[in-house]
Amino acid sequence: MLELFSKLITKAVKQVASDIYFRPQAQEIMVGFLTPNGYVTQPSLRLEIGQALIRFLKYEAHLDLAENRRPQAGQWTYTYQVHHLHLRISTVGDFMLAETMVIRIIYPLVQIAGPLQHNTAVQIFGKRMRHSTGLWVIGGAMGAGKSTSLAYLIQHFLADQVVLSIEDPVEITQPAVLQLQVNDQADMTYAQLFKLSLRHHPQVIVIGEIRDAQTAAQVVEAALCGHLILTTIHALGLNEIVQRFLNLGVDIGDLNQVLTGLAFQVRQRQNFEFSYQFLKKKT
Known part of the structure; x- marks a missing residue:
């Protein structure tokens, strides 16, 4: 076999x-x-x-x-x-x-990062994210490569920072990142691991994907405390990302305070498109 x-x-x-x-x-x-x-x-x-x-x-x-x-x-x-x-x-x-x-x-990331390395929008997004705080979100359909983009941004723009990720499951292994994997049977839920992550005092917290109201609320709360938070969410367009958070019960006022950068990507056949929007002025 x-x-x-x-x-x-x-x-x-x-x-x-x-x-x-x-x-x-x-x-x-x-x-x-x-x-x-x-x-x-x-x-x-x-x-x-x-x-x-x-x-x-x-x-x-x-x-x-x-x-x-x-x-x-x-x-x-x-x-x-x-x-x-x-x-x-x-x-x-x-x-x-x-x-x-x-x-x-x-x-392995090295095999699939080619389109990201040569995409000008990805490079601009990563350079701006590197010197920022708040909530940064990549949206897209299932299979669009959001996790790959997230891993690439971490490796190329945040390599000198303490990064902790919570994923379900871990997809791309990154030795320089403390990667935690959700395991509901062992009571290692997104919520439990998120509380643990704050005690480790990372500079950057990565949430693999926003799937429910509790995770969305915790991510916004952590961003309000000054952390740099990176995550992904299923969305149909750049303008729909905010609505997805509102649908999950996040307060619009809190969301407006923490949202710093949005990106949306599409991968169809051999085509890769990456668009972005910055919601805070560069500091």
């Missing part, structure tokens, strides 16, 4: 795929890649081969091999050539108890 997966992951990496899909059919397992050019169908696997491959991957991700109905999520660090690929593996059974699997491929 390892040889079969090695061939599959090699094809996926060559196409810069972000996800590998395994979808069961009556007599086969459908395979597909989500690439910058869209969804690309791959040759199907015979049912018994595909099921064996799914079991192999579940084993490597430390998932329950006996469970093929309830959702499970795990991870596996796979060595590809000289790089380590972090694979996030998710499984769930459909209504007929046929198990599906999706593998998210997390590439």
Whole structure:
């Protein structure tokens, strides 16, 4: 099974795929890649081969091999050539108890930062952020590359500062950053880790994604205390980012005090667009 997966992951990496899909059919397992050019169908696997491959991957991700109905999520660090690929593996059974699997491929930042390095707007945004406080937010649709942009900005513009991040899960490993991973079963929620982060007195706090009202409120409160806060949020446009916070119950007055920089990015096929807006004068 390892040889079969090695061939599959090699094809996926060559196409810069972000996800590998395994979808069961009556007599086969459908395979597909989500690439910058869209969804690309791959040759199907015979049912018994595909099921064996799914079991192999579940084993490597430390998932329950006996469970093929309830959702499970795990991870596996796979060595590809000289790089380590972090694979996030998710499984769930459909209504007929046929198990599906999706593998998210997390590439090393050095492999995927090219469009960011050569984007003038990203460079302007990062240089301004470096000497600022308050709340800085990157918005975009799912799969737009918000986490990649966040990691790039941290590495290239905040390398000399004490940075603590809270992520669910950690996607791109950054040795210079204290990265905390949410684990609800261990009572390591966003809320609990956020309280802990303030005791560590970082210069910069990174919240991987704003998903609920509690996290949004805590982020704004920390920014009101003078911290530099970086985060991402799902939004449909630059002008919709503020509305997303209001929908989560954040007070408009508090939001206006802390919002310093907004960015919105779009990644469609090979195109990457990054727009920004500064809401405070440069100090």
